[in-house]
Amino acid sequence: xxxxxxxxxxxxxxxxxxxxxxxxxxxxxxxxxxxxxxxxxxxxxxxxxxxxxxxxxxxxxxxxxxxxxxxxxxx
Amino acid sequence: xxxxxxxxxxxxxxxxxxxxxxxxxxxxxxxxxxxxxxxxxxxxxxxxxxxxxxxxxxxxxxxxxxxxxxxxxxxxxxxxxxxxxxxxxxxxxxxxxxxxxxxxxxxxxxxxxxxxxxxxxxxxxxxxxxxxxxxxxxxxxxxxxxxxxxxxxxxxxxxxxxxxxxxxxxxxxxxxxxxxxxxxxxxxxxxxxxxxxxxxxxxxxxxxxxxxxxxxxxxxxxxxxxxxxxxxxxxxxxxxxxxxxxxxxxxxxxxxxxxxxxxxxxxxxxxxxxxxxxxxxxxxxxxxxxxxxxxxxxxxxxxxxxxxxxxxxxxxxxxxxxxxxxxxxxxxxxxxxxxxxxxxxxxxxxxxxxxxxxxxxxxxxxxxxxxxxxxxxxxxxxxxxxxxxxxxxxxxxxxxxxxxxxxxxxxxxxxxxxxxxxxxxxxxxxxxxxxxxxxxxxxxxxxxxxxxxxxxxxxxxxxxxxxxxxxxxxxxxxxxxxxxxxxxxxxxxxxxxxxxxxxxxxxxxxxxxxxxxxxxxxxxxxxxxxxxxxxxxxxxxxxxxxxxxxxxxxxxxxxxxxxxxxxxxxxxxxxxxxxxxxxxxxxxxxxxxxxxxxxxxxxxxxxxxxxxxxxxxxxxxxxxxxxxxxxxxxxxxxxxxxxxxxxxxxxxxxxxxxxxxxxxxxxxxxxxxxxxxxxxxxxxxxxxxxxxxxxxxxxxxxxxxxxxxxxxxx
Numbered sequence: 103x104x105x106x107x108x109x110x111x112x113x114x115x116x117x118x119x120x121x122x123x124x125x126x127x128x129x130x131x132x133x134x135x136x137x138x139x140x141x142x143x144x145x146x147x148x149x150x151x152x153x154x155x156x157x158x159x160x161x162x163x164x165x166x167x168x169x170x171x172x173x174x175x176x177x
Numbered sequence: 178x179x180x181x182x183x184x185x186x187x188x189x190x191x192x193x194x195x196x197x198x199x200x201x202x203x204x205x206x207x208x209x210x211x212x213x214x215x216x217x218x219x220x221x222x223x224x225x226x227x228x229x230x231x232x233x234x235x236x237x238x239x240x241x242x243x244x245x246x247x248x249x250x251x252x253x254x255x256x257x258x259x260x261x262x263x264x265x266x267x268x269x270x271x272x273x274x275x276x277x278x279x280x281x282x283x284x285x286x287x288x289x290x291x292x293x294x295x296x297x298x299x300x301x302x303x304x305x306x307x308x309x310x311x312x313x314x315x316x317x318x319x320x321x322x323x324x325x326x327x328x329x330x331x332x333x334x335x336x337x338x339x340x341x342x343x344x345x346x347x348x349x350x351x352x353x354x355x356x357x358x359x360x361x362x363x364x365x366x367x368x369x370x371x372x373x374x375x376x377x378x379x380x381x382x383x384x385x386x387x388x389x390x391x392x393x394x395x396x397x398x399x400x401x402x403x404x405x406x407x408x409x410x411x412x413x414x415x416x417x418x419x420x421x422x423x424x425x426x427x428x429x430x431x432x433x434x435x436x437x438x439x440x441x442x443x444x445x446x447x448x449x450x451x452x453x454x455x456x457x458x459x460x461x462x463x464x465x466x467x468x469x470x471x472x473x474x475x476x477x478x479x480x481x482x483x484x485x486x487x488x489x490x491x492x493x494x495x496x497x498x499x500x501x502x503x504x505x506x507x508x509x510x511x512x513x514x515x516x517x518x519x520x521x522x523x524x525x526x527x528x529x530x531x532x533x534x535x536x537x538x539x540x541x542x543x544x545x546x547x548x549x550x551x552x553x554x555x556x557x558x559x560x561x562x563x564x565x566x567x568x569x570x571x572x573x574x575x576x577x578x579x580x581x582x583x584x585x586x587x588x589x590x591x592x593x594x595x596x597x598x599x600x601x602x603x604x605x606x607x608x609x610x611x612x613x614x615x616x617x618x619x620x621x622x623x624x625x626x627x628x629x630x631x632x633x634x635x636x637x638x639x640x641x642x643x644x645x646x647x648x649x650x651x652x653x654x655x656x657x658x659x660x661x662x663x664x665x666x667x668x669x670x671x672x673x674x675x676x677x678x679x680x681x682x683x684x685x686x687x688x689x690x691x692x693x694x695x696x697x698x699x700x701x702x703x704x705x706x707x708x709x710x711x712x713x714x715x716x717x718x719x720x721x722x723x724x725x726x727x728x729x730x731x732x733x734x735x736x737x738x739x740x741x742x743x744x745x746x747x748x749x750x751x752x753x754x755x756x757x758x759x760x761x762x763x764x765x766x767x768x769x770x771x772x773x774x775x776x777x778x779x780x781x782x783x784x785x786x787x788x789x790x791x792x793x794x795x796x797x798x799x800x801x802x803x804x805x806x807x808x809x810x811x812x813x814x815x816x817x818x819x820x821x822x823x824x825x826x827x828x829x830x831x832x833x834x835x836x837x838x839x840x841x842x843x844x845x846x847x848x849x850x851x852x853x854x855x856x857x858x859x860x861x862x863x864x865x866x867x868x869x870x871x872x873x874x875x876x877x878x879x880x881x882x883x884x885x886x887x888x889x890x891x
Contacts, residue, residue, distance in 0.1 A: 151576025164680065
């Protein structure tokens with residue numbers, strides 16, 4: 103299964119599942135990252151330690167560990 | 178409904194309206210309050226500027242308004258402290274009406290919080306803020322239609338351009354006077370069916386409740402604690418509970434999840450998408466054109482250039498602090514010298530004159546002197562906060578910080594720490610995880626605060642050429658930060674072991690702050706600094722003056738008076754006078770204390786005067802300079818920018834001791850006020866004690882090493 107960390111810069115994907123634990127899941131949901139939400143990878147910090155994504159109109163920074171818990175599929 | 182609004186406290190017939198201001202972070206809540214009431218709340222461009230609720234009072238027509246500015250929250254997940262503060266307030270406190278502030282340019286995201294507010298059964302008004310920005314971006318929001326769809330009044334406003342403010346207040350008044358209306362919140366068919374099930378059950382049993390059945394049903398399904406607790410005590414619960422459990426199961430199945438909250442989040446999102454599709458129109462078609470923010474981000478968060486650019490900004494800030502800040506210092510010092518010499522002849526009593534001139538004017542002057550440097554530093558930090566650059570740096574540094582056991586968002590309190598430790602301790606609340614927050618709290622002190630700047634400026638000025646001083650200053654700050662990182666790692670693997678907190682952070686749009694905004698932010702902080710100088714520091718200066726002047730040994734006076742009379746040259750006379758002053762000082766309370774504890778600091782190369790200055794510095798770092806001023810300049814004037822104090826320090830303090838002294842200043846407790854705030858934020862005085870021990874041990878050990886190494890090299 104593809105996750106958000108596997109995506110390249112500029113790639114647009116759709117969330118298929120959140121594999122995060124309860125707390126992180128709630129956090130992601132409160133930022134609008136949930137099933138069927140469309141995401142775009144905007145930027146990556148050196149060595150993909152942190153990535154910047156776009157959810158709706160909001161830009162969001164995520165650490166690689168968190169990004170890996172977001173399962174995505176191509177649109 | 179309760180009719181408790183007409184309280185008879187006010188003799189006039191004015192009505193009180195208590196408004197809770199709620200919104201997601203960074204939608205301009207504080208700025209809206211400032212526009213409405215001409216208050217000056219601190220405004221920033223990242224989440225977590227308003228960390229605690231603030232109340233603002235103002236009058237409008239016949240109404241007395243109390244507006245409570247609540248910390249921004251994305252949703253009611255109780256994830257961060259701010260979310261908990263807001264959620265608890267909304268659920269437990271008394272208020273009349275909620276204003277939900279939204280960012281018009283991003284309604285879909287903002288509506289997520291709104292849909293949670295809709296289930297609270299409170300009067301609600303929506304303020305569509307940043308409508309001017311939306312216009313610029315070609316986003317058209319039909320507020321009228323939106324009001325109808327949600328059955329909640331929506332008003333377009335712009336806090337920045339001050340438009341629609343009056344309409345908003347009028348709407349609030351109207352809503353306050355009118356009846357509460359049930360908001361329209363429509364779920365998917367599957368959920369609606371379950372709600373209907375519960376509602377009809379409640380109807381059948383004619384259940385008595387304040388809120389509507391629909392509201393109770395939704396809250397039961399959402400597993401709202403309060404609703405649960407209330408119904409738990411009702412006799413119908415035994416029958417109702419299985420129905421609710423069954424309903425939840427159906428909804429979870431429908432959403433293919435085992436988490437009812439996730440299911441409801443998806444329900445809300447679908448509803449919100451529907452609303453946005455109806456009321457928002459993108460008029461200009463510039464969908465794929467890169468926005469300004471994206472262009473700037475290209476450069477500022479560039480994988481290679483990003484960090485060097487940031488370091489360059491910081492270096493420039495410290496250079497400016499030293500070079501530009503030094504210009505008005507001469508004027509200020511001239512003013513205080515003039516003040517001292519003008520006032521001195523008007524006071525006949527020797528003791529009182531010494532108290533006023535040496536104690537108060539000298540002590541306070543020493544602190545006021547550094548106002549220009551402080552202002553420059555505050556402007557720099559205010560720019561960092563308001564433009565949105567702060568979050569970018571957190572993004573860039575998270576990977577690096579993470580290695581040291583810190584969180585990318587720790588960066589925000591840490592940078593604030595360069596200004597003052599107190600707001601820094603408070604802003605550490607953006608960290609959710611207790612361990613991460615405690616770790617950050619312990620490290621903040623390593624970021625040298627503005628109050629330590631005077632000590633650094635004094636010592637670098639005394640030992641280095643003007644051209645080098647700025648670089649040395651930057652070096653001191655950087656090495657403090659590096660030490661902080663190292664000790665973060667040490668603490669992380671010893672005291673604060675545990676799982677890392679996730680890093681999920683919004684990157685706000687870049688905004689050019691208005692001059693007014695910067696002006697207010699800097700002004701408030703500068704006034705706070707000066708107020709501290711006028712009250713706390715003046716008090717401390719008086720205390721130090723008293724302790725250093727009493728008890729006065731009359732015999733010493735007599736002995737020296739005889740000697741001075743015999744002396745022939747003026748030079749010898751002056752020398753003897755200084756010797757007398759020093760001997761008197763040694764006999765004073767302060768001198769005795771300093772000498773008594775001096776053996777402890779002897780290995781660091783400190784004399785008793787430095788020892789006393791450091792102890793006084795526990796109260797506040799500004800006091801270090803004023804104390805050194807009092808102790809080293811007896812007989813001279815107590816004004817450290819004038820060559821005398823710097824000269825005296827260069828003459829009396831060996832370089833190695835000065836290095837050790839600066840190291841101690843860098844590391845040990847910032848000040849009494851900050852320590853109190855630290856204890857409050859950490860949750861216990863126990864931690865303040867740990868912090869004291871931790872910083873003292875580290876400061877002592879490193880100062881010892883610094884002293885020995887410098888001695889070997891010299």
